[in-house]
Amino acid sequence: MPETIAYEDLSEKVYQSIKGMILTGELLPGDKLKQEDLALRLGVSRTPLASAFSKLEKEMLVELLPRRGARVRALSKAELLDLYDVRIRLEPLGAAETAKRAGEAALAELEATLAAYRTTVSAKDPAAIRLADYQFHLVITRLSGNEALFRIVSSFNIVFICNQRGILKPPAKSLAEHEALAGAIRSHDAELASRIMEDHLLDARARLAALIEERP
Amino acid sequence: MPETIAYEDLSEKVYQSIKGMILTGELLPGDKLKQEDLALRLGVSRTPLASAFSKLEKEMLVELLPRRGARVRALSKAELLDLYDVRIRLEPLGAAETAKRAGEAALAELEATLAAYRTTVSAKDPAAIRLADYQFHLVITRLSGNEALFRIVSSFNIVFICNQRGILKPPAKSLAEHEALAGAIRSHDAELASRIMEDHLLDARARLAALIEERP
DNA sequence: GTGCTAGATTTTGTATGCAAAATCTAGCAC
DNA sequence: GTGCTAGATTTTGCATACAAAATCTAGCAC
Numbered sequence: 028m029p030e031t032i033a034y035e036d037l038s039e040k041v042y043q044s045i046k047g048m049i050l051t052g053e054l055l056p057g058d059k060l061k062q063e064d065l066a067l068r069l070g071v072s073r074t075p076l077a078s079a080f081s082k083l084e085k086e087m088l089v090e091l092l093p094r095r096g097a098r099v100r101a102l103s104k105a106e107l108l109d110l111y112d113v114r115i116r117l118e119p120l121g122a123a124e125t126a127k128r129a130g131e132a133a134l135a136e137l138e139a140t141l142a143a144y145r146t147t148v149s150a151k152d153p154a155a156i157r158l159a160d161y162q163f164h165l166v167i168t169r170l171s172g173n174e175a176l177f178r179i180v181s182s183f184n185i186v187f188i189c190n191q192r193g194i195l196k197p198p199a200k201s202l203a204e205h206e207a208l209a210g211a212i213r214s215h216d217a218e219l220a221s222r223i224m225e226d227h228l229l230d231a232r233a234r235l236a237a238l239i240e241e242r243p
Numbered sequence: 244m245p246e247t248i249a250y251e252d253l254s255e256k257v258y259q260s261i262k263g264m265i266l267t268g269e270l271l272p273g274d275k276l277k278q279e280d281l282a283l284r285l286g287v288s289r290t291p292l293a294s295a296f297s298k299l300e301k302e303m304l305v306e307l308l309p310r311r312g313a314r315v316r317a318l319s320k321a322e323l324l325d326l327y328d329v330r331i332r333l334e335p336l337g338a339a340e341t342a343k344r345a346g347e348a349a350l351a352e353l354e355a356t357l358a359a360y361r362t363t364v365s366a367k368d369p370a371a372i373r374l375a376d377y378q379f380h381l382v383i384t385r386l387s388g389n390e391a392l393f394r395i396v397s398s399f400n401i402v403f404i405c406n407q408r409g410i411l412k413p414p415a416k417s418l419a420e421h422e423a424l425a426g427a428i429r430s431h432d433a434e435l436a437s438r439i440m441e442d443h444l445l446d447a448r449a450r451l452a453a454l455i456e457e458r459p
Numbered sequence: 460g461t462g463c464t465a466g467a468t469t470t471t472g473t474a475t476g477c478a479a480a481a482t483c484t485a486g487c488a489c
Numbered sequence: 490g491t492g493c494t495a496g497a498t499t500t501t502g503c504a505t506a507c508a509a510a511a512t513c514t515a516g517c518a519c
Contacts, residue, residue, distance in 0.1 A: 078294050096470075110391045
């Protein structure tokens with residue numbers, strides 16, 4: 028038997044690269060993804076790009092127009108709010124499950140992620156805060172042990188996409204909520220963890236809705 | 244400008260074909276998906292298969308082992324229950340939104356889908372019932388107007404996958420619940436529609452859990 | 460200047476070819 | 490019989506090639 032080492036496809040690497048470019052803003056909504064250019068830039072042929080584009084399309088990051096090419100998908104305000112509605116349903120489930128089952132290792136990981144978030148907040152670096160927030164939410168979802176839930180939440184980049192349009196909440200408030208959430212998980216209070224997560228997200232959604240109201 | 248007609252990729256057709264084979268049971272969990280065989284069978288080359296496999300992997304329908312090929316994914320009992328937990332969170336949201344916004348056309352479509360379900364139940368054809376149930380749930384989710392929600396629910400085949408392991412509920416009971424749900428939507432009672440959907444799914448999940456208990 | 464058309468250019472989608480990896484098979488030792 | 494090894498066979502992943510579609514460009518009419 029060959030090594031069971033996780034060999035990585037070129038299409039997977041390409042997918043990761045393009046995803047990174049979109050998430051960091053190097054590629055902006057509406058940008059055309061030319062196969063030849065990207066292939067050259069990433070040092071591969073056009074073949075693995077097809078699979079990468081398919082994956083990104085499933086994640087709503089890219090729009091595929093047959094025979095017309097691929098472009099970075101732009102999410103409307105309404106779509107962002109819809110994504111928040113989904114997030115509000117799914118992440119509290121993750122928080123509750125994590126609170127129920129988190130062991131020593133899980134709590135340590137949660138603590139480390141929270142500490143990283145604290146650091147970025149005191150450093151006042153918006154991009155870093157956004158990334159750390161993304162990771163905190165994703166860690167809680169992953170620690171739930173519900174693989175389908177984690178795949179959905181991370182695949183659809185729900186957390187990151189929802190945060191794309193600027194910071195919507197004062198970091199101090201967000202940090203306090205994260206601290207309370209981590210506390211609820213530490214004391215294995217699933218009900219409380221779920222409620223804190225829900226309130227945390229409902230508040231964020233309301234702020235986004237208000238923002239849209241004032242400049243639609 | 245060329246026609247804006249929705250041209251379909253070969254990779255999209257191939258994806259649909261393979262998905263159909265999996266959903267109908269023509270391809271069973273664990274089956275190896277050999278590129279050469281499938282390509283020959285579908286009358287295409289191996290190139291569009293790569294993209295199709297990537298899409299199916301994102302939907303948790305196939306497992307991709309780099310350099311080792313693709314196989315139809317087998318979902319464990321625990322994963323099925325996890326999927327139900329996700330479903331229980333998402334579909335009530337769809338039901339509530341649909342109840343809020345459904346107009347004449349939407350209600351007519353819902354009615355038609357429900358009528359089709361009624362027919363299959365009286366015909367006592369399990370496969371047809373399963374398909375009609377799948378469509379009823381999907382229609383409600385789609386009519387919510389939340390595209391992200393619909394994409395997630397349909398992409399992950401949540402409804403169909405959850406039903407793969409036999410019929411879990413007496414059709415008469417399920418039909419009664421569907422009727423009540425349609426009624427709540429017709430009277431635009433979002434709260435009631437959400438609750439009925441949740442109960443409907445909680446009951447199904449409990450039956451699945453019990454089934455797993457007795458033969459794990 | 461605008462609007463249209465035809466040809467050239469670019470870009471995409473797919474089939475094919477090839478090298479590397481995985482799997483199968485046969486032979487041998489025990 | 491089992492377990493191991495080496496070579497043959499199959500299968501995968503990627504680059505390349507090519508045809509068809511889309512886009513760009515130049516010329517011309519007005």
